[in-house]
Amino acid sequence: MNTNTMPKEDKGLKNRHVQLIAIGGTIGTGLFMGAGNSIHFAGPGILLVYAIIGAMMFVMMRAMGEMLYQDPSQPTFIAYMTKYLGNRVGFFARWSYWLTTIFFGMAELTAIGKYVQFWFPSMPEWLIQLIFLAALTGVNLIAVSLFGEMEFWFSMIKIIAILALIATGLIMAFGHFQTPVGTVSFGNIFHDFSLIPNGWGNFINSFQMVMFAFVGMEFIGMTVAETKNPRQILPKAVNQIPFRVLFFYLGALFVIMTIYPWKQIPAHQSPFVMVFELVGLKGAAAIINFVVLTAAASSFNSILFSTGRNFYSLAKESRAKFLQPFAKLSKRGLPAKALLFSSLISVGSAVISSIPAISDAFVFVTSAATDLFLMIYIMILWAYWHYRKSSDYMPDGFLVKAPKLLVPLAALFFVFVYVTLFFNDSSRIPAIGATIWLVVFGFISSFQPKEAVVKD
Template sequence: MSLNQDNQDQEQQRGLQNRHVQLIAIGGTIGTGLFMGAGNSIHFAGPAILLIYAIIGLLMFVVMRAIGEMLYADPNQHTFITFISRYLGNRTGFFARWSYWLTVAFMGMAELTAIAKYVQFWFPHWPSWIIQIVILLVLTAVNLIAVALYGETEFWFAMIKIVAILALIVTGVMMALTGFKTAAGPVAFSNVWQHFSLFPNGVGNFVNAFQMVMFAFVGMEFIGMTAAETENPRKVLPKAINQIPWRVLFFYLGALFIIMTIYPWTKIPANQSPFVMVFELAGINWAAALVNFVVLTSAASALNSVLFTASRNFYSLAVESHGNFLKPFAKMSKNNLPTNAIFFTSLVVAFSAIISLIPQITDAFSFVTSASTDLFLMIYILTLAAYWKYRKSSDYLKDGFLMDFPQVAVPLSLIMFVLIYITLFFNPDSVIPAIGATLWLVVFGLIARLQPQT
């Protein structure tokens, strides 16, 4: 960890207000997977999906508390990956930085591809690559102008998602209280626990649901980096992170509970968004268009966060690098923004537009994006390992934003992340990406070993 980086990180613009971070924090816990993948998750695990969401939510809360405690101790850092270098060594940090940047960039490609598909819902004849380029240019401009504009954009993206879920929950409660009947029968809270079984479709599908839910939560750590961009991170960070469990309970578990209240879980199809079904049952015939709009804003929100987060990580990579190639990306603009890093990150994400023109490599693209998602698990494991080292270092802030029961929470979370990664090899849909992610771990891990240790 270099003093140069500390100094340059302090120069970055802190233009986010508390209201930005609080709403972004809420929106950050609501992924596209909830809107489009809830039906598939319920199909796999039935009502037990509530338990799985609660477990994964708790694991991610432990990760967020670890990140929050380290950022609170050193609020000058704008990315938690810095702590991996500081406490696990430069070689591990080199692996983590490049892995995380590439992982988030590929996540951006996936979201940009999804955005094009959502836009084609209304304009099926518009070429996918043109839609992607236009959207990418707009969001890149948002990130280039000022941190405050990024915050304002994310604020309204998050607002749309929140209103959609609140509308779902209110609609479902009103249906249940008024004895509303659908083609599948009466709307009742008892629909959730009728025919309950912990493994309704077998132990294998119950275990596979952990992977699906895990993928719905990746990227939650963006909240920590967003809070670092505020004028008073030590005040905003604890509040944003501590509210995560309540948001998971209300928005994820609440939405899933209401969905199964309205429609018996045994009859929910895996290939259809439950949100569309619920709003159609409520008499909103344009439900598909409504949900498509919500999912479009959700994907745009994710891409906006990708550009924000990945550019900060690439800036940090450039600051730490000794190579001439990365020196231009270690510079700040007159507005104290990592402009060159934002441009380069956008350029990498723009490859998705090129990929969309080559049908022959569509499967390869899906493989790479799935494998990159698997790498998030590795990053979370390294983050918790770095946190463990931090607790034993001289940097440890005894009166800081301390995690509760770390001696139990951290080891259990590490074990769970490892077990979830292992289960990827037993699912036909995830085994190839899991192998790809493991190859990356081995090959790039060996490259990282060749880096000078500091």
């Protein structure tokens, strides 16, 4: 069976890169732009929703981390699905994950185009997207270390924005700052407190909204594989997840509801913009637009990194001759051809942006791709369960705590979230699309050989 080792590959990420990428990787536009909508939907209960999903994602990450710790030579975590679940499941997972990340990359490029138009409204979206695509592809082609450096600073910008929000909110609360909507106080959260103010239906529907904010957390596994000491760095990166969730997500949401009574927070306006405008910061909208632009650019930068390595693995494990050129590394030890091909596919974003008539179809595809992440997470836990029963099991490794309880619980939770998608108007059609993909491509995958191709 092919182990997907990557000889001579550039291992240019340092500990500081991985640690900050791990923090910034879980912070995206979902928090900066979507927090108001989440709070409007679930009220103070949104804190509980973030905590629950954060805990389940932590279990999934620990399961993935245990396998990575045992064999850090694998280029992507998808390889473990082939190894422990068989080539047919691995084939489904490999192509599904690659296509999913491609669609997400296109979505982030679209977001970049819209954010840049804030300053240059007459500049065509497709042109903005091509410029950013070319620039970030170049970054990924030069060296892993340059990718790490750029992600380091992208993450730093997002973290500073959240720290600034939390610090501002605390100063306003302790100083009893007066705003047009009242006094800033912790009592704004607990006054007329209701954990589920809008009913169980809205509370449960908020799970799928918050779930999207955590998508991409598994990317930490790929960054760790690009370091020289993965077994030393991996536990630190994964174990920081609960702290990141508690401090950055819950901390930011708690402060927002301290400044604004949660019942008065608009659904479709960024709370970050509102907070900074309240303290008299001129140009708050422009500043937050810059932050969300870097968040989108950071996400797309990471996606390029991921899709290139995933396509390299697909080519390595494929018998198709036309894929073999993509199974080679460049002189710099990078999967350059695989990365360029993934980048070329992403040009589809610029094409879609220039054809308004199919914009709804694009939203459908990207939303359905998000749903596929839930399938990937379930397969990670499934692969982990088989790993525990295999001869590879490392009893003195980076072990999941109480796996017999927590791993099945996390898998059932992801299934539960997926089922809830069918009961929400905005996510029902994408959920149906993702299910069709599962059935159709799952059927196609069943015709693959049981064992993966072995290559020297």
